[in-house]
């Protein structure tokens with residue numbers, strides 16, 4: 001009976017090690033667009049989204065069986081959580097903004113990671129934005145831009161006018177489900193060590209997770225005393241040029257560290273060393289029990 005109890009314990013510990021990853025402590029905001037919490041922040045930090053002009057961003061739930069969003073992760077590889085809803089805006093429709101995120105207070109001034117599932121359904125061949133952050137006091141900002149020819153880049157500005165571009169070299173297709181991760185690390189005093197890493201996975205066509213690093217990235221912009229939130233689906237300040245995108249998006253996560261590939265939502269996490277050790281100790285207890293009691 002005791003042996004059975006120990007065996008059960010060891011199996012439970014091993015399952016814990018393999019199948020129950022923890023959510024990252026680096027998460028600042030995590031917007032999942034799930035039923036019953038459409039615009040809520042699943043990180044627990046309260047950065048709720050609002051619709052810029054109300055009612056123009058819609059929810060699709062459950063995820064469709066075909067077409068836009070049907071290849072979005074379900075479950076989410078990193079957490080194992082089920083995915084039951086996504087958000088959609090039309091070409092000239094509204095966008096979403098989070099409540100104020102003070103990047104200095106959450107330690108995301110120079111090192112951060114932005115992730116998103118998305119599918120561009122309508123495009124007017126004008127520079128557009130998947131996401132942006134803008135500080136109206138300092139006029140400092142960052143954007144994730146899609147160019148006129150659907151190239152993908154990241155940009156930071158000290159002034160809100162002149163932007164320094166990190167070009168991913170990637171081109172996006174329409175009507176294709178993607179995972180995107182943009183990992184920004186501008187902490188080093190040495191320019192050559194400041195980098196932006198892009199991760200992109202074509203989910204519709206089942207490609208592997210592709211990554212490319214833009215290093216020697218010039219800006220080391222620091223955001224302080226921030227007074228705005230993250231905008232999804234446009235630049236923070238709307239303009240005729242920045243709203244020309246129809247997009248479905250989901251599972252948007254903002255973290256305050258430069259996440260490693262194994263920490264991304266796209267990745268199945270490796271079991272931690274401590275959890276593996278706990279599992280091995282459980283197995284060891286069983287073996288010892290068997291050796292001492294015939």
Ligand SMILES: [Ca+2]
Pocket residue numbers: 032033034083084085086250251
């Ligand atoms: Ca979702």
